[in-house]
Amino acid sequence: MLNAGAEVSLSKFMTKILRHTPEEYGIILDPEDGSCLLEELLDVLTAAPKWAGITEADVRRTVANSEKQRFAIEGERIRARYGHSHTKVAYPPGEPPALLYHGTHRAALPVILREGLKPMGRQYVHLSEGLHFASLVGRRRGELVLLAVDTVKSADSGVTFYYAGNEVWLAGAVPADCIAELENAEN
Incomplete structure (x- = not known):
């Protein structure tokens, strides 16, 4: 069984493989949903000396315990939930709650309030239904x-929202006049 630190490290490695460079590891993702067989991922993971002893149960626990819930296991397949670099993952459009949240850092605020939220090198802007995930993201950079x-x-301005699972919504650019700063973000 992996400890919490090892689970975080394994999660980061899985992110690299499933979101950024699957072809570098010989993984071919399903073009429809970005998934691969869990067994194929496990073969790649155990080929790395650091992870030679992990099991499928370790991978499943890492996915289940991940605070950011970046992965989904469905049957015998695993996929990254959002943010693929290699191919645009498609989600069906959905109707989100009236308010969604985005965490960022203070230095980015003036540009966001002037120009809106943009994917900035990602495929989508990531938004969340609750403040917890938004806070996790926003704290990383300041x-x-x-x-x-x-x-x-x-939506009235033409933004389409896509539900990626686990309270995470994706959208293209969000206009500045649809965004408001919340007071007392740290409380």
């Missing part, structure tokens, strides 16, 4: 700022 996105106004 002083946390939480933003609320008015999804009704955004």
Whole structure:
């Protein structure tokens, strides 16, 4: 059984494989959903000396325990939930709650309030139904700022929202007039 630190490290390695460079590891992802057989991923993982002793149960626990819930296991297949670099993952459009949240850092705020939220090298802007995931993302780069996105106004402006699972929604660019800073983000 892996400890929490090892699970985080394994999760990062799995992210590299499933989201960024699957072909580098000989993994061919299903073009429809971005998945591969869990057994294929396990073969790649155990070929790395650091992970030679892990089991399928370790991978399943890592997926289940991941705070950011970046992966989904469905039957015998595994996929990254969002953010693939190699191919645009398609999700069906959905109707999100009236407000979604985005975490960022203070230095980015003036540009966001002027130009809106943009994917910035990703395929989509990542938004969440609750403040927890938004806070996790925003804290990574400095002083946390939480933003609320008015999804009704955004949809009226032409933004389409896609549900990626686990309270995460994806969208293209979100106009600045649909975004408001939340007060007391750290509380």
